[in-house]
Amino acid sequence: xxxxxxxxxxxxxxxxxxxxxxxxxxxxxxxxxxxxxxxxxxxxxxxxxxxxxxxxxxxxxxxxxxxxxxxxxxxxxxxxxxxxxxxxxxxxxxxxxxxxxxxxxxxxxxxxxxxxxxxxxxxxxxxxxxxxxxxxxxxxxxxxxxxxxxxxxxxxxxxxxxxxxxxxxxxxxxxxxxxxxxxxxxxxxxxxxxxxxxxxxxxxxxxxxxxxxxxxxxxxxxxxxxxxxxxxxxxxxxxxxxxxx
Amino acid sequence: xxxxxxxxxxxxxxxxxxxxxxxxxxxxxxxxxxxxxxxxxxxxxxxxxxxxxxxxxxxxxxxxxxxxxxxxxxxxxxxxxxxxxxxxxxxxxxxxxxxxxxxxxxxxxxxxxxxxxxxxxxxxxxxxxxxxxxxxxxxxxxxxxxxxxxxxxxxxxxxxxxxxxxxxxxxxxxxxxxxxxxxxxxxxxxxxxxxxxxxxxxxxxxxxxxxxxxxxxxxxxxxxxxxxxxxxxxxxxx
Numbered sequence: 001x002x003x004x005x006x007x008x009x010x011x012x013x014x015x016x017x018x019x020x021x022x023x024x025x026x027x028x029x030x031x032x033x034x035x036x037x038x039x040x041x042x043x044x045x046x047x048x049x050x051x052x053x054x055x056x057x058x059x060x061x062x063x064x065x066x067x068x069x070x071x072x073x074x075x076x077x078x079x080x081x082x083x084x085x086x087x088x089x090x091x092x093x094x095x096x097x098x099x100x101x102x103x104x105x106x107x108x109x110x111x112x113x114x115x116x117x118x119x120x121x122x123x124x125x126x127x128x129x130x131x132x133x134x135x136x137x138x139x140x141x142x143x144x145x146x147x148x149x150x151x152x153x154x155x156x157x158x159x160x161x162x163x164x165x166x167x168x169x170x171x172x173x174x175x176x177x178x179x180x181x182x183x184x185x186x187x188x189x190x191x192x193x194x195x196x197x198x199x200x201x202x203x204x205x206x207x208x209x210x211x212x213x214x215x216x217x218x219x220x221x222x223x224x225x226x227x228x229x230x231x232x233x234x235x236x237x238x239x240x241x242x243x244x245x
Numbered sequence: 246x247x248x249x250x251x252x253x254x255x256x257x258x259x260x261x262x263x264x265x266x267x268x269x270x271x272x273x274x275x276x277x278x279x280x281x282x283x284x285x286x287x288x289x290x291x292x293x294x295x296x297x298x299x300x301x302x303x304x305x306x307x308x309x310x311x312x313x314x315x316x317x318x319x320x321x322x323x324x325x326x327x328x329x330x331x332x333x334x335x336x337x338x339x340x341x342x343x344x345x346x347x348x349x350x351x352x353x354x355x356x357x358x359x360x361x362x363x364x365x366x367x368x369x370x371x372x373x374x375x376x377x378x379x380x381x382x383x384x385x386x387x388x389x390x391x392x393x394x395x396x397x398x399x400x401x402x403x404x405x406x407x408x409x410x411x412x413x414x415x416x417x418x419x420x421x422x423x424x425x426x427x428x429x430x431x432x433x434x435x436x437x438x439x440x441x442x443x444x445x446x447x448x449x450x451x452x453x454x455x456x457x458x459x460x461x462x463x464x465x466x467x468x469x470x471x472x473x474x475x476x477x478x479x480x481x482x483x
Binding site: 021026028054059064116123126133145148150163211219 | 297438
């Protein structure tokens with residue numbers, strides 16, 4: 001009996017996931033737009049250094065596709081928050097659903113968005129290089145890191161996906177919390193700003209816990225465990241919210 | 246100022262994206278638009294994936310190669326300058342052998358006088374003139390110009406430094422520095438997501454500059470009378 005229920009929950013969640021992929025598909029336009037805008041900015045260089053003496057002047061323009069990844073992070077954060085809003089919940093109305101299946105399908109959608117965002121944002125770095133190759137004076141381009149090793153590209157894609165999973169979890173939890181009580185709209189930013197100002201070391205060590213991890217398997221483990229915890233709390237809070245309503 | 250503007254622009258874009266979510270939401274409900282979305286996103290991803298093999302097919306021969314070891318040429322250059330200040334002058338053979346010291350011109354002039362004086366024009370303050378007497382009187386002055394190691398970050402651009410313009414007329418050797426040269430380089434940093442695991446700094450690479458000094462090595466006939474005038478401290482006879 002238990003097993004039958006599980007199968008039902010999974011199949012319902014899967015159906016909802018497919019349905020939501022179609023219903024929310026327009027969200028991906030925003031990602032495309034954000035990445036193209038970020039690419040446009042990246043083409044202008046992210047930093048400029050110049051020095052010189054009486055005889056000569058030297059300037060170095062630095063380029064990177066990191067901004068594209070940052071914009072993609074913002075996109076997944078907003079997308080995750082949006083999925084918990086009433087307007088998006090209305091989309092579920094035609095479906096037979098409960099809180100768990102709704103959450104699971106949302107998480108499935110977010111994971112798909114993370115994979116798509118991770119692939120595209122890292123690959124825009126390739127597009128940046130090709131645009132630079134054909135539009136800039138090649139005799140000015142420093143070869144280091146222009147020729148991107150394929151293994152590095154795969155590494156970049158994996159890490160971007162993992163970061164997006166983590167950020168989507170945070171966004172989703174934020175959305176769920178604001179659904180529980182609108183007070184969290186003020187509490188969450190206040191807590192974040194408060195901790196970052198009053199407990200700078202704790203805040204920095206929280207960030208460094210992920211950003212300074214130089215072992216990919218350990219980083220993946222940290223992100224996966226943290227994301228499971230965040231999404232788990234989100235599902236629990238979401239269930240409580242539904243019961244109280 | 247431009248940084249402030251770009252931050253403001255980023256903020257505005259963020260606001261625009263949020264508002265797109267807010268006001269364009271009804272369009273997301275269009276039941277049939279998902280096919281178009283799948284087509285657009287699929288095309289976008291497809292094009293980006295296609296670019297990967299294209300990137301690896303691009304010839305990289307025109308790019309600036311970075312130095313594998315810049316410490317030794319810079320140390321060698323600093324050591325040479327230190328020796329010059331301590332009146333330990335190298336021979337031309339020494340200069341040719343030193344790593345990081347690059348000969349950027351070699352000229353020979355016919356002498357039209359039994360005396361040689363100097364005109365070092367403004368802009369040549371970084372030029373150290375060394376004069377060596379030949380073993381014979383061949384009526385010719387051989388001038389070689391050298392430049393010490395010149396780096397920005399890991400880029401060695403010593404060979405791009407133009408030599409000074411040298412002329413010998415009526416027993417006067419004139420030295421004129423080239424017009425101010427401008428060098429522009431474009432450095433690509435890996436994304437921070439890659440740098441985290443490659444022990445690289447994704448922000449700004451160390452781009453410290455090391456600027457060059459110039460050495461003018463002049464070989465003169467044995468019996469030529471040399472008049473250094475007031476430039477005795479910049480012109481050394483070895």
